[in-house]
Amino acid sequence: MGCAAIAQRSMVPAMLTMPEYNVVAVASRTTEKAEKFAQQFGCEAITGYENLLARPDISAIYIPLPTGLHHTWIIQSLKAGKHVLAEKSIASDYASAEEMVALAKKNRLVLMEDFMFQYHSQHKFIFDLINKGEIGEVRVFTANFGFPPLPAGNFRYDEAMGGGALLDAAGYTVRAVHFVLGDGFTVKAANLKNDPKTGTNIYGSAFLDNGNGISAHVSFGFDHYYQGNYQIWGTRGKITADRAFTPKPDFSPLVVLEQQNQRHEYQLSPDNHFVGALREFHRTITTGTPEKHYHDVLLQSKTLDDIRRLSSM
Ligand SMILES: NC(=O)c1ccc[n+]([C@@H]2O[C@H](COP(=O)([O-])OP(=O)(O)OC[C@H]3O[C@@H](n4cnc5c(N)ncnc54)[C@H](OP(=O)(O)O)[C@@H]3O)[C@@H](O)[C@H]2O)c1
Structure with missing residues (x-):
C-alpha cells in the first residue's frame, strides 16, 4: 500500500525471492506511480488504497505509509479482513495502538510492526x-x-x-x-x-x-x-x-x-533481515500466533509515549 522507497528498495525485492509470497498488486494514490512500480515488479497496479482492500484474492497487506496515516489504513485493512505488516512506527501513540490491536484480536488477524533488524x-x-x-x-x-x-x-x-x-x-x-x-x-x-x-x-x-x-x-x-x-x-x-x-x-x-x-x-x-521479517510475518499467520506481536506493538508505543511525556516535564 503506497509506492514507498523502502518497499521499492528492500521489501518487495525480498518478497519476490520467497516462495511464501505472491505479490499480487501495488496501490498508489496516483495511477502513473502504481503502473511504474507494478511494471518493475511484475504485479498489478491499483489506483486508490481502498481498491486494494476490496480485492478478495489478497490476504495480507504491507503498509509502508508515513506513520501519521497508519491508523486510518491499518484499521481499514483489518476491517477488510487482511493481515497487516506495517512499517515502524506502527502507531503515533498508545491509544491508537490499543485500538488497532483490539481490532486485530477481534478479527483474528496478525498485526506486526516491521522492525526487521531483530531478524538479522x-x-x-x-x-x-x-x-x-x-x-x-x-x-x-x-x-x-x-x-x-x-x-x-x-x-x-x-x-x-x-x-x-x-x-x-x-x-x-x-x-x-x-x-x-x-x-x-x-x-x-x-x-x-x-x-x-x-x-x-x-x-x-x-x-x-x-x-x-x-x-x-x-x-x-x-x-x-x-x-x-x-x-x-x-x-x-x-x-x-x-x-x-x-x-x-x-x-x-x-x-x-x-x-x-x-x-x-x-x-x-x-544476512537479509528483510527476508527474516517477512518469514516471521508468514510464520505468525500460518501458525495463528499473533500474541507476541500484539504485545510488542503495545509495549513499544507505551514506551515512546512515556518518553514524550517525561521529556515535557
Ligand atoms: N523498517 C525500516 O528499515 C524502514 C526504513 C525506511 C522507512 N521505513 C518506514 O517506512 C515508511 C515509509 O518510509 P519511506 O521513507 O519509504 O517513505 P516514502 O518513500 O516517502 O513513501 C511513503 C509512501 O506513502 C504514500 N503516501 C500517502 N500519503 C502520503 C503523504 N501525504 N505524504 C507522503 N507519502 C504519502 C506514498 O505512496 P503513493 O504516492 O504511491 O500513494 C509514498 O510513496 C515509514 O513509516 C518509515 O518509518 C522503515
Missing part, C-alpha cells in the same frame, strides 16, 4: 556470547541511532504525518532495549529537542531502568553523524554491535567482544 542473525550470535557468560552479568545497555538531516519536505519533518525523531530513529533504540533485555523497563528520564523551523522533534535521549539493577540509555536523532549501534556492558566484558539496525543484505556486520586485556573482533556473515 548477528543478534543470535550476540545472545549466544551472553548466554555463554562472556560478559558476565549484564549491567548497562546503550543504543544509538541517528543520521544527518533529511531533505526538506520529507514527511519525517511533518508532525501531522507522524514525523519526528521519536517515532522514527528512537523506535529502533527502544525496540532494541526490549529485544535484547526483555520487558520490565520503565522510562525514568527523557529529553526531546524540537526543530524551531518545523516544530517536530529532531533529537533526544532517554534513560530506562528495569528495577532490577539493569539500566538502558538510548539516543536518537535526525541531525547527527551516522550511528546505528548498541553496546551491552557486563561485569566481565562488553559487546558492541557496530551496525545493529541497518545492515544491508550484502554487509558483513562487525561484533566486538571486549574482556580484560582481550579484544575479539567477529566479522559475521551477511
